[in-house]
Amino acid sequence: MSSVHTEYFQLFALPEKFDIDTKLLETNFRKIQSASHPDRFVSATAAEKLASMQLATLSNEAFDTLKNAASRAKYLLERQGINAVADTNTALPLDFLMQQMEWREQLEDAKAAKDIETLDKLYRELRVESKTLEAELITLFDDDKDYTAATEVTRKLIFIDKVCSDIQQAIEYLD
């Protein structure tokens, strides 16, 4: 892959921050796709097709990473040399772990009772929780540059995302 645009924020001409302009991200994503999508190079040379495929693929990957808050936070930490999901990175406050177990129990109970409504409610509750954590991350990343604290919050956000996707899977299975 060519070296110019391997950095995701730079690719979308965005400042490297947690609090990004998602509208601008979307607009720039579409501009990049418009310039690089394989549909634009159907009758081009093999080398041009390859370059198109590589850049369109990269921008899809980069867009996916930046548009989701948890993966954006994880990526920002990676840029600081921190792996938020490393096996060694296990510390989370006890109260959050208790809370997480509680969510898991609610999920399992609702699943066993085939109760889609409760699953839906739990899902929305967790999304509210995510929003609070995202607000914290704005301060930690963009103002305080406190990457240690940001790592902990990012891990929480990743946990919640995982529970959310398990809820969605459960709903899908029941539906």
Add this chain to the structure above:
Amino acid sequence: MALLQISEPGMSAAPHQHKLAVGIDLGTTNSLVATVRSAMSTVLQDNHGHALLPSVVRYAPDGSIVVGHEAQAQQSADPINTIVSVKRFMGRGINDIADRAHIPYKFVSNSEAQTAKTLQIETRAGLKSPVEISAEVLKVLKTRAEKSLGGELVGAVITVPAYFDDAQRQATKDAARLAGLNVLRLLNEPTAAAVAYGLDNASEGNFVIYDLGGGTFDVSILHLSKGVFEVLSTNGDSALGGDDFDHRIYCWVLDKVRESNKQLTPLTEGDTRLLLTKARQAKEWLTDNFEAQIVCRLSNGILVDVTLTADQFVEITQHLVTKTLAPTRKAMRDANLDVEDIQGVVMVGGATRMPHIRHAVEDYFRQEPLTNLDPDKVVALGAAIQANVLAGNKSDDDLLLLDVTPLSLGLETMGGLVEKVIHRNSTLPIARAQEFTTYKDGQTAMSIHVVQGERELVSDCRSLAQFVLRGIPPMAAGAARIRVTFTVDADGLLSVSAREQSTGVEAHIEVKPSYGLTEDEITNMLKASFSSAEADKKARMLAEARVNAGAIISSVTAALAADGDLISEAEQNAIKAEVDRLQTIAAADDATAINQAVDALNHATEAFAAARMNASVSHALSGKAINSLEM
């Protein structure tokens, strides 16, 4: 845009030459071909004024192959050799066909492991694969288009159900190539419909495409904005369609007949086909009428005379309508949208004419579905618009389709579990890599099993390919690092590569899952169809090689003139040297040597092409005028 023009070698010679490109809707029941003429997308008709070509192929006793209405008329008289709804068998094995007992064909499955996944049908003309049968339909449409447009086609966009898996897509592409078509792109049917609808109505916002065809159901949710059609999610059922409604009526009729004729002898294949035809007619009749009479005489002399009311029809098929709503809800959840966020629901596919389907969709989305475009034609019309853009006829490139992969792709891990590598609804093209490791000490080979589907167990997913990575250096269990990369291109087709990377010892393999036909088989079948002399073939190969050489030379020369300053002088000279070499070789008569020199030139320009791509993207973002890049 200037960069696109550079990649169109034919443009400088004849800038206003319109390239003939078509969109083809290869449907379960009917197929269509459309093209853009005078800026209007139009469906092309046959000599009799028919736009729809029934997707029916008959292998006639005199050795001829009959396609369309004429074949359809013979389906009851010659059911075994008259193949209908062949799309249902594309990329499928015998075990995938659920209602085999009700299908009159003689299915054959090759016992060899590699081809066991694809079935064949025994006809009087020999064993025929669904790919070959579909190719017959495509050939007729190709001929129709070339006659109607008065020239050879540069290419075609072929539509496929969004929910088609990799095997079904590959089979469709094979069929098109077998029919001698240059496939510009495989396009998802709901996306094609959205293009036709969205451009027609200058729509913006979130739209649902509800597409119930003869044999497949798709639902896609798209975000339309300034000519960008972005698929947010797609879902469906590749074995649910209008045919199933016919089949319900057929079963209902049989029950009725049994009530009055206790000793109903087994039906002949002709009877089955006749009753299914009558069932389809009754279904269509019930769209505008309260009851349908079904009258016919079976081969054993029994007269069938029953009346099906619209209410009864709803009752016996409501479960099928309900079956389409689960995928619809899934698609909505994946798109993260609520019913209130939807600006319009577009109905596609002949089966959506059934009133109880429209009601169910209206109830769910709390708005009246849009039916102002002919549901039979909208897919072909959209495909033609995309074909026109891809062929380079449209100077402004306002239209951009961003589609997704409908099903998750993953690998089998220990215990028969699936590890997903690419999740469903990922925007294409996409490449994802994941690392795996060995299970046993000293393990030197690894079996890589690629599957597609959403379930956790391998046995519940569709197996796409299986290959072995050998030459892993012996290490302790868990020490090897095997990086497996999945790539899905803009056609939605997958390729997989694996590499051992902890030791630097090269153990690398790259596969495209293959189903039935190999590259060589297609080439041979194509060659056989040109019954020309060896000398002619050689001449054609040489001519083709020279055309390719000329195209790449003019393309690269133009690119160097415009953007040469993106690379160093030494790099420019290296490319120029390859251009000169190719020019010299192209003057001689060796097609193979020309093709090799074309490959070499392509290879030499890879870094340059990447640099131009980056420059083009930077320009797109900065919004600066790109006149400096104009040739």
